[in-house]
Amino acid sequence: MALERTLSIIKPDATTRNLTGKINAKFEEAGLRIIAQKRIQLTKAQAGKFYEVHAERPFYDELCDFMASAPVVVQVLEGDGAIAKNREVMGATNPADAAPGTIRAEFAQSVGENSVHGSDAADTAAAEISYFFAGLELVG
Numbered sequence: 001m002a003l004e005r006t007l008s009i010i011k012p013d014a015t016t017r018n019l020t021g022k023i024n025a026k027f028e029e030a031g032l033r034i035i036a037q038k039r040i041q042l043t044k045a046q047a048g049k050f051y052e053v054h055a056e057r058p059f060y061d062e063l064c065d066f067m068a069s070a071p072v073v074v075q076v077l078e079g080d081g082a083i084a085k086n087r088e089v090m091g092a093t094n095p096a097d098a099a100p101g102t103i104r105a106e107f108a109q110s111v112g113e114n115s116v117h118g119s120d121a122a123d124t125a126a127a128e129i130s131y132f133f134a135g136l137e138l139v140g
């Protein structure tokens, strides 16, 4: 399997409940290496730009408010098949559907406050990584 990089965000519901370390442990136990990481406070406009693919969805405004409500931790995860592996470790978007042992099954509070975001494909991973990180910040 190819070595890949994917963008991960630990969302406000998780940072405010001090879950960053527990979530990072899930990534590392799955063989994903955290090769870049920073804690930032997004503005609503910055969150809106990141999620602009969802701009027409009914939950968009609420999603942008939530992502700007408290700090997030943005990260780049690297590993064999990292994009799919991260989605497996996160579990389904709605925690009610997430498999036992996944991050969302253990920590998420609702479909909106679902603790983590992960890129869904190679092209979105590249675009999302470059939204938050400069090349020199990625230390594999």
Ligand code: CMP
Binding pocket: 054, 059, 063, 093, 111, 112, 113, 114, 116, 117, 118
């Ligand atoms: P994420 O993987 O970050 O991508 C888009 C986000 O929209 C998703 O996780 C959810 O947190 C959020 N969201 C809020 N409401 C819904 C909904 N009804 N269906 C899907 N995603 C939703």
